[in-house]
Amino acid sequence: MSGPNPSNCSAGGVQLLPVAAAAKAREPINVLIVGVGGQGVIMVSKALASLAQSKGFEVKQSEVHGMAKRGGTVFSHVRFGPQVWSPTIPKGEADILVALEWAEGLRWLPFLKPDSGIFICDTKRIVPPFACLDRHPGALLRYSRETPAEVKAHVVEGYAIDATRIAEELGNVRAANVVLIGALSMSLDFSAEDWEQALSEFVPKKTIAVNLEAFRLGRRWVERARTAPPDAQPAETPAPAYRPYKVRLEITPEWCKSCDICVKLCPERCLRLNAERTVELTDAAKCTGCRLCEWLCPDFAIRVHLDAAEAPGVVAAAEGIRP
Numbered sequence: 001m002s003g004p005n006p007s008n009c010s011a012g013g014v015q016l017l018p019v020a021a022a023a024k025a026r027e028p029i030n031v032l033i034v035g036v037g038g039q040g041v042i043m044v045s046k047a048l049a050s051l052a053q054s055k056g057f058e059v060k061q062s063e064v065h066g067m068a069k070r071g072g073t074v075f076s077h078v079r080f081g082p083q084v085w086s087p088t089i090p091k092g093e094a095d096i097l098v099a100l101e102w103a104e105g106l107r108w109l110p111f112l113k114p115d116s117g118i119f120i121c122d123t124k125r126i127v128p129p130f131a132c133l134d135r136h137p138g139a140l141l142r143y144s145r146e147t148p149a150e151v152k153a154h155v156v157e158g159y160a161i162d163a164t165r166i167a168e169e170l171g172n173v174r175a176a177n178v179v180l181i182g183a184l185s186m187s188l189d190f191s192a193e194d195w196e197q198a199l200s201e202f203v204p205k206k207t208i209a210v211n212l213e214a215f216r217l218g219r220r221w222v223e224r225a226r227t228a229p230p231d232a233q234p235a236e237t238p239a240p241a242y243r244p245y246k247v248r249l250e251i252t253p254e255w256c257k258s259c260d261i262c263v264k265l266c267p268e269r270c271l272r273l274n275a276e277r278t279v280e281l282t283d284a285a286k287c288t289g290c291r292l293c294e295w296l297c298p299d300f301a302i303r304v305h306l307d308a309a310e311a312p313g314v315v316a317a318a319e320g321i322r323p
């Protein structure tokens with residue numbers, strides 16, 4: 001989902017995005033960042049706040065953490081400008097909403113400025129456990145069914161980016177939040193170099209290279225969405241549809257912190273901690289591919305792949321992956 005920016009305005013002959021104009025008008029710029037625990041909402045917020053502060057803006061930041069584990073809502077308000085009185089963005093006053101999870105993005109839409117707000121959202125869907133109506137393959141979920149096209153009708157400018165897949169293709173799924181930072185950077189007039197400098201201070205040292213690449217891909221995605229003709233727009237994630245599949249569990253033992261959450265909550269009781277205290281699949285035949293373990297693992301140590309299958313049915317297998 002993307003669209004031209006009808007609210008672009010100019011000052012002194014230079015094209016400025018609405019947020020830059022807001023700063024000139026001595027209004028604070030309001031960026032709301034939302035997602036669920038474990039996705040890196042706070043890192044996005046801190047990188048932005050630090051960058052704005054380094055440029056001499058007054059910055060106010062407030063954050064609410066949900067569950068420390070994956071699944072709980074996390075949101076952060078970042079406000080910066082010549083002067084900022086309150087750390088909280090009122091409803092309908094966010095210049096930009098950055099959502100690291102699809103349903104969270106939709107839930108916070110009323111906070112966007114209705115006439116100029118920019119919506120940047122990962123199409124990643126993290127379905128909370130209570131949304132699973134039953135555990136059979138293809139079962140309905142009590143979860144948002146809106147498509148990117150439907151959401152576009154409600155925002156002035158929107159980008160629904162498959163940031164998680166982009167990060168996965170780069171070899172580090174945790175860099176999805178940085179893909180979105182790249183997208184965000186296209187709507188704020190800090191230079192790419194300044195963003196990269198700020199990012200390098202907030203990501204683990206050994207992941208700087210992959211995160212900078214993720215940042216550049218996010219920028220390129222938005223650039224293409226803004227300039228490409230309709231038939232050459234970046235691909236969006238289609239709404240999930242049921243098809244026969246085989247389940248493959250990808251376990252990264254080095255990332256498993258032995259917290260036992262997946263073992264306790266797997267509805268089929270087919271996971272356990274082995275002698276090394278890392279998780280393993282005990283009975284592949286029982287695994288339905290429900291993804292609860294993937295959604296709940298705070299450390300991204302399990303990925304559930306649903307590979308296309310010729311015949312209906314579920315066949316599970318596990319593989320240990322070394323990063």
Ligand code: SF4
Nearest residue numbers: 266287288290291293
């Ligand atoms: S191992 Fe994971 S995907 Fe398989 S049934 Fe258990 S929670 Fe669901």
Ligand code: SF4
Nearest residue numbers: 256257259260262297
């Ligand atoms: S795989 Fe994740 S949820 Fe399961 S025990 Fe390891 S860290 Fe905990």
